[in-house]
Amino acid sequence: MVELRHLRYFCVVAEELNLTRAAKKLFIAQPPLTRQIKQLEEEVGADLFVRVPRGLTLTPAGLFFYQHATQILSKVSVTLEETRRVAQSGKSVFGIGFVPSIFYGQLPSMVRRLRQKTKAEIMLYELKTGEQLEALKSGKIDIGFGRIHIKDDEIEQTTLFQEPMLVALPKGHPLANKPISIFDLAKLPFILYPAGQSPTFADICLELFVKNGLSVRVNQQVNDIQTALGLVASEMGFALVPEQVKRINRDDVEFVELEDKSLTCPVICSQRKEAHNDIMLSAINILNELVTNRTTGKYP
Structure with a gap:
C-alpha cells in the first residue's frame, strides 16, 4: 500500500535527484530511503527513476507520478490546515x-x-x-x-461577461479628451502588466495590437496594476486596463475609452x-x- 510517507520521500528524491542529498534533507539514512523508493516502485509497478553518472533522473512514469504526488501532498496539507481552522472557529x-x-x-x-x-x-x-x-x-x-x-x-x-478595455493615460495627456484608436496607441510607449510566465492578461493586451497588424514598444513590464498606474502617472507610457479598474480613485491618471468597442477582455x-x-x-x-x-x- 502506498502511504503518505512514500509520497513525501519520493517527492524529495525527485526534487534533489540525488539519494544522498535527499536523505540528508529528510533526516534519514540513505539505505532506508533507497528501500522506501524501491518499495514504492514495486507498489506502483513501474520504474520511477533511472540511475545516471551524477545521480538520478525521472522516467516518464516518474515525472507523471511526481506531478500528481505533489498535488496530493498539497491537498493533504490544505485539508489539515483548514481542519484546524474549522476546529478553532467552528x-x-x-x-x-x-x-x-x-x-x-x-x-x-x-x-x-x-x-x-x-x-x-x-x-x-x-x-x-x-x-x-x-x-x-x-x-x-x-x-x-x-x-x-x-x-x-x-x-x-x-x-461570465466580456468587459470593455480602457486606456490609462497621465492626467492632461493630449489624447485623453476623446476615445482613442488602437492605431494612435501603437505610437506610444506601453506599460505592460503583469510580468511573468504566459498566459496572462498581458497576452490579451498584446493580442489586441497583433490582430490589427500593429506592433508596440513595451517600455516597462510590471507585476501589478497599481505599479502600472504609478508609471502611467509618471508619464512613462500608457496601460490597458479592464473597465472595473476605473473605480480606483487616482487624480493623476485618466481612464479613456477606446474607439473600437469590440476590444474587450x-x-x-x-x-x-x-x-x-x-x-x-x-x-x-x-x-x-x-x-x-x-x-x-x-x-x-
Missing part, C-alpha cells in the same frame, strides 16, 4: 482566488453577502489564472476569477468539476445575480 472555510483587476468590481460585494448568508470563513487569495487552477486542484480555493482560458480536464471555466469563473456543496450553491446564486447586475448596467 466555521466552514471557502477559498476564493482572484486576479487584482477583478477585485475592483463586484467581488467584495459577493464576499460580503456570502459571509452573511453562510457564516463561512472566506479566504481570499490573489492568484494568476494558472495559479488558480493549481489551487483549485489542491483544494486551497473553491472558486477562482480570472481572465485567461486554460484547458484542464479537472476544471470547468465559464465566461473576459471575466472567467473557474471551478472544480464536482458536485456543489451548500456554500458553493450560495456563491453561485449570488454570483449569477451580480453578473446580471453587471451586464444590465446595475450595481448593488
